[in-house]
Structure formats: C-alpha cells, structure tokens
Amino acid sequence: MADNQTLGTGAANPEIVVIGAGPAGLTAAFQLGKRGVACTVLEADSVVGGISRTAERDGWRFDIGGHRFFTKVAAVEAVWHEILSDDDFLTRPRMSRIYYKGKFFDYPLKAFNALAGLGIFEALLCVSSYLWARLRPPKDQSTFEGWVAARFGYRLYRIFFKTYTEKVWGVPTSEIKADWAAQRIKNLSLFSAVANAILPSRNRKDITSLIEEFQYPKYGPGMMWERCRELVEAVGTKVIMEAAVTNVHLEGDRAVAVTADTHGGATTYRCDHVISSMPITALVRAMDPPAPPEVLAAAAGLRYRDFLTVALVVPEEDGFPDNWIYVHSPEVRLGRIQNFGSWSPYLVKEGRTCLGLEYFAFESDDLWSLPDDELVALGKRELGELGLVDPSRVEAGYVVRMPKAYPMYDDGYRQNLAVLRSWLEEHAPNVHPVGRNGMHKYNNQDHSMYTAMLSVENIFGASHDTWTVNVEAQYHEEKS
Ligand SMILES: Cc1cc2nc3c(=O)[nH]c(=O)nc-3n(C[C@H](O)[C@H](O)[C@H](O)COP(=O)(O)OP(=O)(O)OC[C@H]3O[C@@H](n4cnc5c(N)ncnc54)[C@H](O)[C@@H]3O)c2cc1C
CATH class of the missing domain: 3.90.660.20 (Protoporphyrinogen oxidase, mitochondrial; domain 2)
Structure with missing residues (x-):
C-alpha cells in the first residue's frame, strides 16, 4: 500500500468508497444515505454530474450533449423526484431535425417527410433500395451498417445514418457493432416509420427515439447532481472533489483501500466495498498488486x-x-x-x-x-x-x-469487457462497477443510476446481476 496518509471513511459500517460523483456515484451515495450509511465519494473533477453536469461560463449554462430525463424504470423516476422538487422540473417538447443538403428532415425519421424532402426521383430509389433489402437482407447484420440497411435500405442508410454515425465514432460504420444502432434506433424501421405516420401517437411509446416530451431540470442536468451532493453531505457523506483515484489496494481477493491524488498529496481510504463509476479500464489499471498482463491488454483494447x-x-x-x-x-x-x-x-x-x-x-x-x-x-x-x-x-x-x-462498441469490445469483468468478479468481488464507463456500456443516466441502486442492494445481501440490467425492458435478472 502507498506510503501516505491513511484515513477511515468515518462512516458507519460498512465503510464504502464510491468512485465518481456523476449520476451513478451520487445515486449510490444517495441510496446508501437512505439506509443510514454515510460513505466517501471521490471525484477527480471540480464539478459534480460527470457527463450529466451543467457546465457554466460567464453565467451561460451548457448541457454536454443535451440530457433528456426520461425513463421506464419507476425506481429511477422516483429518485429524480426525491432529489428535485416538481417545481425544479420543466416539461419540454422534443423537437429535433436532420440537416442535409440545405434541407431539414424530421428526426426521428418520418417516412413521408423524408421521402417528400428527398424529391420523387430519390424517394423512388430509396423505396426500391428498401424493398431490395427486404428481399435480400444484408448478410452481416452484426455491424451498424448491416443492421440499419436491413431496416431502411442502403440508400436511406447512406443519406440519414452513415455520415453522422461516422462523425460520432471516427471509424467506418462497417466497424461499429449493431449494439449501438439497436440501443439508439431501437425498434424503428422504414416500415414502422410508415406505421407511425399512420397510427395514433399512443401506440408509439415503445420506440424510444419517438419520445415527444421529456422532463428537464430548470438549470440543466447538473442541477440534479448538485442538489444530490447537498443531500448526501447532509447525512454525513464526504464528497471529495479533485480527488482522482489512482490505486485500489487488494489483499487476498478483496479490495481493502483506495488511494486518490488530492491537493494535499495521496490519501488512502480504507473500505469494505468500492462502488466504481470510473472507466473500467482505469479501474483495472489501478489495481495494486497489478492485474495480470492479459487483463491489462484487454483494458488497453477498450476505446x-x-x-x-x-x-x-x-x-x-x-x-x-x-x-x-x-x-x-x-x-x-x-x-x-x-x-x-x-x-x-x-x-x-x-x-x-x-x-x-x-x-x-x-x-x-x-x-x-x-x-x-x-x-x-x-x-x-x-x-x-x-x-x-x-x-x-x-x-x-x-x-x-x-x-x-x-x-466504443467496436469489434473487440465484448471480448475485452468479458475479460475485465470476470477478472474483477474473481479477484475483487467487493468492487462493484457501475454506470456508463464504469461498465463500458453506452447508456443513459437511468441505466447508470439503476446499476448503482442495485449494487447498493447487493452490498446489503441481494444478488442482482447488474450486467443484465436493461432499462429499456425494465428488466434485470437475479444471479443464479
Ligand atoms: C452527447 C451525450 C448525450 C447524452 N444524452 C443523454 C440524455 O438525453 N439522457 C440521459 O439520461 N443521458 C444522456 N447521456 C448519458 C449520460 O450522460 C450518462 O449516462 C451519465 O452521465 C453516466 O453517468 P455515470 O455516473 O455512469 O458516468 P459519468 O457521467 O461519466 O461520471 C463518472 C464520474 O467519475 C469521475 N471519475 C472518472 N475517473 C475517476 C477517477 N480516477 N477518480 C475519481 N473520479 C473519477 C468523472 O470525473 C465523472 O464525474 C448522454 C451522453 C452524451 C455523451
């Protein structure tokens, strides 16, 4: 263990260190607080909220990406409303469009709008391309390209999906796994887009990209996490900012302490459990003694x-x-x-x-x-x-x-993630990875929060398999 100052968390048993003060970390601290457990939250940055922060400059507030508050998970919805009062939320209409070749198209795509905007000739080509894809579906639908082309045809795929997706990921869509499309576009296809143009709107709820209204904290998503920080500190939890975790110390097959770089130098916090929302790659690299080379190689493979x-x-x-x-x-x-x-x-x-x-x-x-x-x-x-x-x-x-x-959901990500996950389960079972980069899962806040909530329950004896959490289906399995 590092030769530095070693602190107990000062909390009631068990001593729990939470890494990261984003939605996952602060939700974990909030749920622990409800059980009367004060913990220590270590946050590398100087603001809370992680990606879901509200950034502020000269009195302007920015949301990193635009965070809609929408969830099918009632327990997550309840936590949002325990943290903020109803007056703090706005209900906002959703409006988004695609800008392509000087024209606006509705997003999510509406079949008639898209085809009308493209002009009769291009529209006919798109419909033929779609019918062709129905007759001869792409052989490899495990890639983003194959997945989308099967549902929209190659022509619409090239116009409305390829360029933006390649901007987002910086690699050809043929190298991106379909998981991303499946998560973002969900059940949408040209066929369902036509159906949605015809069916009454109450039948549309299953398609996530069609959500037409969402809740939004007045001062942006960070308002939720700034308030949450106040609530957890009120029950004795310490939220230590600018404390980047560098080491997780193992003894036998358990984590016994966590070291963070703070202004005063390195500080080590004893722990019975660690709830970690830091990137799983950095978590594995922080292990002391170090994880074996093949596990570190898998960590290096995640992007x-x-x-x-x-x-x-x-x-x-x-x-x-x-x-x-x-x-x-x-x-x-x-x-x-x-x-x-x-x-x-x-x-x-x-x-x-x-x-x-x-x-x-x-x-x-x-x-x-x-x-x-x-x-x-x-x-x-x-x-x-x-x-x-x-x-x-x-x-x-x-x-x-x-x-x-x-x-990134690239070719090797599943395999690499499986290696990290099984090594952690075996060698550090009291370290609970949660959240987006914590579990290398392209997710929204509700998934991050829910995995944190279930991890807290696991610490108190439940046996949820947090890796199977699917907030879309509001489904999770018990470990056998
Ligand atoms: C462009 C974009 C748009 C999005 N839109 C939505 C949306 O509309 N609705 C929605 O619900 N979600 C949305 N999300 C997803 C949402 O931002 C994330 O799901 C959520 O912030 C993940 O929370 P988290 O706590 O798991 O991780 P993070 O938000 O990443 O928080 C992790 C925290 O851990 C800290 N940390 C990292 N390393 C260390 C370390 N070594 N030591 C200490 N602390 C560390 C980080 O500084 C950070 O504060 C969007 C994301 C993006 C990028």
Missing part, C-alpha cells in the same frame, strides 16, 4: 470517443425551435447543434440564446488540442458554410471538452 462543444452566443432570433439538429452534411466537421434556449430558458440570458456545436474526436486528434479561440472560429465558419447562422451574429464563444464521452 472511447471524446466530445467537445463549441458554444456560441447569438441573438435569440438566430436560434431555431429544435432542441438539437443533426448535421449530416459531410463537408463540415460538426455533428450536431444544440439550441440551449430550447432546452430551458434558465440556461440562457434575456434576448440571447446559445448554440452548442458538437464535435466528436479522439484525444489524440488535432481537433481536440486546438486552442479554444480556433475552435470558436471553426464553429462560426461552419455555421456560416451551412447557411444556418451568419457568423457575424455570434457575440461570444466558449469551449467545453468532455473526454471519454462514449465507450
């Missing part, structure tokens, strides 16, 4: 995509009614534009709105390390090139970077 927002302040009339617009045009690097004023008037200032231009990158890319003023200039230029906003209307610009925003 992430990073994300940055260029937020541009413009007069309100230069905004648009959408919450966000997907930009499929291949000639610009930006992938999506949020209008934060459409999410909540409390994020912006009187008479102004703020457009969040979203860029996807790897930390090793030129884009990621461009200075902020150059990114702002790029954003303004691209808005102008698209013909969406005159760059001279932009009054101020800010950049918010979010590393590891997306765990």
Whole structure:
C-alpha cells in the first residue's frame, strides 16, 4: 500500500468508497444515505454530474450533449423526484431535425417527410433500395451498417445514418457493432416509420427515439447532481472533489483501500466495498498488486470517443425551435447543434440564446488540442458554410471538452469487457462497477443510476446481476 496518509471513511459500517460523483456515484451515495450509511465519494473533477453536469461560463449554462430525463424504470423516476422538487422540473417538447443538403428532415425519421424532402426521383430509389433489402437482407447484420440497411435500405442508410454515425465514432460504420444502432434506433424501421405516420401517437411509446416530451431540470442536468451532493453531505457523506483515484489496494481477493491524488498529496481510504463509476479500464489499471498482463491488454483494447462543444452566443432570433439538429452534411466537421434556449430558458440570458456545436474526436486528434479561440472560429465558419447562422451574429464563444464521452462498441469490445469483468468478479468481488464507463456500456443516466441502486442492494445481501440490467425492458435478472 502507498506510503501516505491513511484515513477511515468515518462512516458507519460498512465503510464504502464510491468512485465518481456523476449520476451513478451520487445515486449510490444517495441510496446508501437512505439506509443510514454515510460513505466517501471521490471525484477527480471540480464539478459534480460527470457527463450529466451543467457546465457554466460567464453565467451561460451548457448541457454536454443535451440530457433528456426520461425513463421506464419507476425506481429511477422516483429518485429524480426525491432529489428535485416538481417545481425544479420543466416539461419540454422534443423537437429535433436532420440537416442535409440545405434541407431539414424530421428526426426521428418520418417516412413521408423524408421521402417528400428527398424529391420523387430519390424517394423512388430509396423505396426500391428498401424493398431490395427486404428481399435480400444484408448478410452481416452484426455491424451498424448491416443492421440499419436491413431496416431502411442502403440508400436511406447512406443519406440519414452513415455520415453522422461516422462523425460520432471516427471509424467506418462497417466497424461499429449493431449494439449501438439497436440501443439508439431501437425498434424503428422504414416500415414502422410508415406505421407511425399512420397510427395514433399512443401506440408509439415503445420506440424510444419517438419520445415527444421529456422532463428537464430548470438549470440543466447538473442541477440534479448538485442538489444530490447537498443531500448526501447532509447525512454525513464526504464528497471529495479533485480527488482522482489512482490505486485500489487488494489483499487476498478483496479490495481493502483506495488511494486518490488530492491537493494535499495521496490519501488512502480504507473500505469494505468500492462502488466504481470510473472507466473500467482505469479501474483495472489501478489495481495494486497489478492485474495480470492479459487483463491489462484487454483494458488497453477498450476505446472511447471524446466530445467537445463549441458554444456560441447569438441573438435569440438566430436560434431555431429544435432542441438539437443533426448535421449530416459531410463537408463540415460538426455533428450536431444544440439550441440551449430550447432546452430551458434558465440556461440562457434575456434576448440571447446559445448554440452548442458538437464535435466528436479522439484525444489524440488535432481537433481536440486546438486552442479554444480556433475552435470558436471553426464553429462560426461552419455555421456560416451551412447557411444556418451568419457568423457575424455570434457575440461570444466558449469551449467545453468532455473526454471519454462514449465507450466504443467496436469489434473487440465484448471480448475485452468479458475479460475485465470476470477478472474483477474473481479477484475483487467487493468492487462493484457501475454506470456508463464504469461498465463500458453506452447508456443513459437511468441505466447508470439503476446499476448503482442495485449494487447498493447487493452490498446489503441481494444478488442482482447488474450486467443484465436493461432499462429499456425494465428488466434485470437475479444471479443464479
Ligand atoms: C452527447 C451525450 C448525450 C447524452 N444524452 C443523454 C440524455 O438525453 N439522457 C440521459 O439520461 N443521458 C444522456 N447521456 C448519458 C449520460 O450522460 C450518462 O449516462 C451519465 O452521465 C453516466 O453517468 P455515470 O455516473 O455512469 O458516468 P459519468 O457521467 O461519466 O461520471 C463518472 C464520474 O467519475 C469521475 N471519475 C472518472 N475517473 C475517476 C477517477 N480516477 N477518480 C475519481 N473520479 C473519477 C468523472 O470525473 C465523472 O464525474 C448522454 C451522453 C452524451 C455523451
């Protein structure tokens, strides 16, 4: 164990260290608090909320990606409303469109809207391509390309899915697993899009991308987690900021302590259990003594995509009614534009709105390390090139970077993840991975929260298999 200061958590038994003060970590602390257990939360950053934070610059508030609060899991919904009062929530209409070749298309795709927007000739080609895909479905539907082409035909796939998806992931869609499509597009196909255009809206609820209204905390998603922090601290939990976990110390087959780098140097916290929402790759690398080479190799094989927002302040009339617009045009690097004023008037200032231009990158890319003023200039230029906003209307610009925003579902991810998971289960069974990067699961907050809630129950004797949590079906299995 590191030669440094060693602290007990000061909590009632059991001593629990929670890594990360995002939705998963703070939900774990919140649920522990309800059981009368104060714990220690170690957070590497200086703000809570993780990816679901509200970033703030000069009084402007930005949401990293735009967080709709929607869940089928009643227990998660209940926790949201235990943390925030009803007055803190807005009910927002959802509006989003695709911008392609100077035209707007409804998103989620509506068959008639899409085909009408493309023009009769292109529409006929798309329908033939769809019928062809029905007759001769792509052989390999385990990739994003095959999965989507089977449901929409190759032509619509190329127009409405390929470019944006490649911007998001930075690799060809043939290298992306269908899991991502299955999670994002769910049950949608050209056939169901036609059906949805005809059927009454109450029949549409099963298709996640069609959710038409959502809840939203007035001051953005971070409001939920800032309040949650106050509530857990009120029951004695310590939320220690700027404390990056570097080591998880094992004795026998149990974690006995966690070390974090804090301002005062390294501090070690004894523990009976660890609930970890830090990236599972970093968790495994933090093990002391170290995990064997094949496990470290599996950790090195898991990849992430990073994300940055260029937020541009413009007069309100230069905004648009959408919450966000997907930009499929291949000639610009930006992938999506949020209008934060459409999410909540409390994020912006009187008479102004703020457009969040979203860029996807790897930390090793030129884009990621461009200075902020150059990114702002790029954003303004691209808005102008698209013909969406005159760059001279932009009054101020800010950049918010979010590393590891997306765990990648590439070819090797399942196998690599299985290696990490089984090693942890065997050698550190009292370390409970939760949440998005914690479990390398492309998820929404509800999944992160629910896995944290079930992990807390497991610590107190339940035997939920958190890896089978499926918030879409609100389903989870007991371990046999
Ligand atoms: C573009 C985009 C749009 C999204 N839209 C939605 C949406 O509409 N609705 C929705 O519900 N969800 C949405 N999400 C998903 C949501 O952001 C995540 O599911 C959620 O934030 C995951 O919570 P988490 O606690 O598991 O992880 P995170 O939010 O990643 O939090 C993990 C925390 O752990 C900390 N940490 C990491 N390493 C260490 C370390 N070594 N030591 C200490 N702390 C550490 C991090 O700093 C972070 O605070 C979106 C995500 C993205 C990227």
